[in-house]
Amino acid sequence: MSNSRFTRRGLLKTSAVGTAGLAMPMFFTSQANAFTNEPTGSTVTLGFNVPQSGPYADEGADELRAFQLAVEHLNGEGDGGMLSTFSSKTLDGTGILGKKVQFVTGDTQTKSDAARASAQSMIQKDGAVMISGGSSSGVAVAVQALCQEAGVIFMAGLTHSNDTTGKDKKANGFRHFFNAYMSAAALAPVLAQLYGTDRKVYSLTADYTWGWTQQESIKAATEAMGWTTINDVRTPLAATDFSSYIAPVLNSGADVLVLNHYGGNMVNSLTNAVQFGLRDKQVNGKNFEIVVPLYSELMAKGAGKNIAGIVGSQNWDWKLENEKGARYTGTNAFVQSFGAKYGFPPSQAAQTCYAQTLLYADAVNRGKSFNPCSVVEALEGFEFDGLGNGPTLYRKDDHQCFKDVVVVRGKENPENEFDLVEIVEVTPADKVTYAPDNPMFAGGDLGACNPGA
Amino acid sequence: MLGLNRRDFAMLLLVAALALFAPFILNPFPTASGLSQFNAGYPDLMQRFVIFGIFAIGFNILFGLTGYLSFGHAAFLGVGSYSAVWMFKLLSMNVLPALVLSVVIAGLFALLIGYVSLRRSGIYFSILTLAFAQMSFNLAYSVLTPITNGETGLQLALDDPRILDAANTAGSVPVTSLFGLEMRSAVTLDLAGWSFTFSVGYYLCALIMLVAFYISVRLFRSPFGMMLRAIKTNQQRVNYTGLNSRPYTLAAFVISGMYAGLAGGLLACMDPLAGADRMQWTASGEVVLMTILGGAGTLIGPVLGAGFIKYFENIFSKINDSILHQWFSFLPDWMENLLVNIFYPFVGKGWHLTLGILFMLVVIFLPGGLVQGGQKIARKLGFGKKSNSDTPAE
Numbered sequence: 001m002s003n004s005r006f007t008r009r010g011l012l013k014t015s016a017v018g019t020a021g022l023a024m025p026m027f028f029t030s031q032a033n034a035f036t037n038e039p040t041g042s043t044v045t046l047g048f049n050v051p052q053s054g055p056y057a058d059e060g061a062d063e064l065r066a067f068q069l070a071v072e073h074l075n076g077e078g079d080g081g082m083l084s085t086f087s088s089k090t091l092d093g094t095g096i097l098g099k100k101v102q103f104v105t106g107d108t109q110t111k112s113d114a115a116r117a118s119a120q121s122m123i124q125k126d127g128a129v130m131i132s133g134g135s136s137s138g139v140a141v142a143v144q145a146l147c148q149e150a151g152v153i154f155m156a157g158l159t160h161s162n163d164t165t166g167k168d169k170k171a172n173g174f175r176h177f178f179n180a181y182m183s184a185a186a187l188a189p190v191l192a193q194l195y196g197t198d199r200k201v202y203s204l205t206a207d208y209t210w211g212w213t214q215q216e217s218i219k220a221a222t223e224a225m226g227w228t229t230i231n232d233v234r235t236p237l238a239a240t241d242f243s244s245y246i247a248p249v250l251n252s253g254a255d256v257l258v259l260n261h262y263g264g265n266m267v268n269s270l271t272n273a274v275q276f277g278l279r280d281k282q283v284n285g286k287n288f289e290i291v292v293p294l295y296s297e298l299m300a301k302g303a304g305k306n307i308a309g310i311v312g313s314q315n316w317d318w319k320l321e322n323e324k325g326a327r328y329t330g331t332n333a334f335v336q337s338f339g340a341k342y343g344f345p346p347s348q349a350a351q352t353c354y355a356q357t358l359l360y361a362d363a364v365n366r367g368k369s370f371n372p373c374s375v376v377e378a379l380e381g382f383e384f385d386g387l388g389n390g391p392t393l394y395r396k397d398d399h400q401c402f403k404d405v406v407v408v409r410g411k412e413n414p415e416n417e418f419d420l421v422e423i424v425e426v427t428p429a430d431k432v433t434y435a436p437d438n439p440m441f442a443g444g445d446l447g448a449c450n451p452g453a
Numbered sequence: 454m455l456g457l458n459r460r461d462f463a464m465l466l467l468v469a470a471l472a473l474f475a476p477f478i479l480n481p482f483p484t485a486s487g488l489s490q491f492n493a494g495y496p497d498l499m500q501r502f503v504i505f506g507i508f509a510i511g512f513n514i515l516f517g518l519t520g521y522l523s524f525g526h527a528a529f530l531g532v533g534s535y536s537a538v539w540m541f542k543l544l545s546m547n548v549l550p551a552l553v554l555s556v557v558i559a560g561l562f563a564l565l566i567g568y569v570s571l572r573r574s575g576i577y578f579s580i581l582t583l584a585f586a587q588m589s590f591n592l593a594y595s596v597l598t599p600i601t602n603g604e605t606g607l608q609l610a611l612d613d614p615r616i617l618d619a620a621n622t623a624g625s626v627p628v629t630s631l632f633g634l635e636m637r638s639a640v641t642l643d644l645a646g647w648s649f650t651f652s653v654g655y656y657l658c659a660l661i662m663l664v665a666f667y668i669s670v671r672l673f674r675s676p677f678g679m680m681l682r683a684i685k686t687n688q689q690r691v692n693y694t695g696l697n698s699r700p701y702t703l704a705a706f707v708i709s710g711m712y713a714g715l716a717g718g719l720l721a722c723m724d725p726l727a728g729a730d731r732m733q734w735t736a737s738g739e740v741v742l743m744t745i746l747g748g749a750g751t752l753i754g755p756v757l758g759a760g761f762i763k764y765f766e767n768i769f770s771k772i773n774d775s776i777l778h779q780w781f782s783f784l785p786d787w788m789e790n791l792l793v794n795i796f797y798p799f800v801g802k803g804w805h806l807t808l809g810i811l812f813m814l815v816v817i818f819l820p821g822g823l824v825q826g827g828q829k830i831a832r833k834l835g836f837g838k839k840s841n842s843d844t845p846a847e
Contacts, residue, residue, distance in 0.1 A: 163605075
């Protein structure tokens with residue numbers, strides 16, 4: 001039972017103890033570091049934060065392999081991969097600025113909250129100076145904002161939303177991967193050529209930042225060439241069965257289905273669509289077609305033979321150098337060392353993560369400091385080559401890379417389980433470049449670089 | 454003291470001491486040693502410990518006292534977070550208005566859901582709350598996108614109005630603070646290989662947790678708490694004696710919802726982002742696990758359970774195979790690989806598995822949760838209280 005008698009002495013005692021306890025931490029002074037997690041020993045720690053569970057787990061696993069490979073190469077182990085083809089020659093296998101590279105990993109669970117908790121622990125506990133990874137734009141945007149606040153560099157992995165370097169761009173964040181606008185710009189001419197300029201589109205869109213911006217981009221690009229959009233339906237990211245979304249497509253009068261889905265979502269929705277017989281249908285006197293704007297080998301593998309003949313775009317493909325020549329040098333070197341270590345060719349997610357790690361290391365070496373502001377300065381406006389994508393520019397205005405985009409199509413008769421897509425066309429970088437103030441990217445502000453501390 | 458009897462006051466002091474010295478207690482290993490992997494004394498995780506402690510304390514007021522098992526408590530956590538972030542966006546980066554609003558909104562929301570759900574008891578009540586929580590999740594996830602920003606999560610932007618704050622010229626999003634005391638500011642104490650971090654945010658959370666804990670102790674010991682226990686024991690009998698039990702359960706539900714809202718608001722204060730997955734049913738299930746793991750109906754149990762689960766989520770999930778290889782590198786190669794293969798499924802992305810096994814063990818062998826385990830050990834060591842060794846500590 002309660003007895004609520006406060007005695008004067010009791011109150012004084014308690015408050016004295018309480019005040020002393022609260023004041024205690026204030027006696028210590030904070031360490032005088034120039035920036036967050038300044039590496040002082042003989043090692044430097046990078047944080048690789050990838051989805052190890054959830055709809056993008058396959059991509060996450062491949063990203064992690066690429067990160068491990070990149071760290072090996074930076075430390076002078078293995079065959080060096082793209083170090084030899086990279087146009088900047090500051091990386092010599094002695095780590096970064098002479099410090100051996102270590103890394104920590106975490107699971108984003110494809111959830112913003114979990115991803116931020118994981119990144120926080122890398123920054124606060126493990127002393128990471130750079131965070132990379134993420135296979136979802138929602139997560140990338142959230143972690144990028146965190147890195148900006150904490151004062152570390154964020155090298156985005158697989159994130160395709162316009163917002164990552166548009167509305168939600170941050171000074172400490174950089175993206176090597178291409179984006180939804182570029183996909184749409186590269187796809188539209190190919191689609192016009194293949195399917196004509198008079199088509200009616202029905203689209204299913206993953207309901208988050210990436211899906212929204214991709215749908216917006218595809219709509220703008222296809223409508224510019226004469227297509228019309230009949231309907232757009234948003235689907236939850238966590239959905240695994242799309243039959244209820246596919247059924248209405250049959251009677252909508254549309255003759256093209258655009259699936260703005262990725263990873264496990266896309267595998268499931270495409271399979272549903274094929275099972276409903278959409279591919280064999282004739283609508284408005286034309287063959288019904290399915291388009292998957294963002295494509296990957298991992299998804300092609302998951303979707304099996306349903307992928308045959310489906311058109312989409314990729315950031316990179318492991319056959320690029322073999323088929324399109326020495327412009328894409330670096331590709332074979334990377335595929336070689338990845339294949340030797342893991343026994344299969346890398347996905348585009350792996351390539352972008354590998355490239356990002358090298359780019360970060362090189363920027364530190366060139367700026368001769370791990371200070372985020374020095375890294376930002378070194379990367380802004382940086383032109384490089386030899387990382388598999390051809391000549392590339394890291395644009396100063398929004399920290400987005402501009403490079404060629406690969407348009408691909410699922411092979412009708414794949415020869416083996418790794419060679420599932422064929423390259424239809426490579427769209428040169430200048431065809432997919434946009435002004436920094438493009439309305440689809442408006443509303444954000446890079447702000448100033450934040451070194452933390 | 455403070456209106457508590459000796460045992461409860463001792464418990465309050467114990468919790469206060471644990472909270473105060475958490476940066477030391479949770480960092481038992483030197484930074485350079487291989488075991489530093491198991492250190493949990495960094496601000497973000499310590500904040501999570503106490504915040505989810507508050508969440509579980511609140512849940513325990515409902516579940517531990519009235520026996521009503523709510524499967525939708527994460528909805529209040531999420532509502533609290535959204536309210537707090539909106540406060541940061543519109544009003545000021547000061548955490549005080551944000552916390553007040555998150556508690557108030559969560560309380561109103563709990564009143565609404567509780568009014569409907571408490572018409573049923575038992576499994577029907579659980580299902581109703583689960584349904585409401587899933588509804589809120591789906592609303593936040595897709596329908597209310599303008600308010601919640603959907604899957605991406607609600608975040609601060611440079612051009613938010615923040616009418617009470619001075620114009621922002623720094624070029625970066627301002628940080629949350631309590632009258633100028635920044636939540637993220639921290640000091641580090643380096644002592645012979647150890648490194649201890651004391652952060653403002655953590656101590657604010659810990660202070661609020663202590664107040665929350667104190668209020669919950671008073672509730673447990675009050676006539677109101679006794680009423681709630683009567684409802685748990687035999688609600689029909691309470692009704693037949695002419696007492697209307699619904700106002701009591703509703704009050705407990707609202708109080709517990711406000712605790713959840715406070716926890717959600719604090720989460721947003723420490724890290725200004727609110728995502729819809731905070732409201733998902735898995736999050737609701739997690740608080741049930743915390744409470745049962747720690748010991749439902751006990752005072753300190755939920756806090757322990759919350760710490761336990763968050764520790765696994767954040768520490769075990771980060772052990773990858775290369776770290777395992779480091780640990781066993783002194784062994785011959787074949788043995789190293791064998792051991793790594795044995796342990797690997799239980800760490801890294803397999804942390805759920807380890808947690809599941811531990812949860813099973815606790816439920817089977819210690820139905821009273823970790824608190825019961827602690828009591829058993831204490832009795833073995835001879836500290837047992839002879840008079841009431843069979844009643845669970847409260």
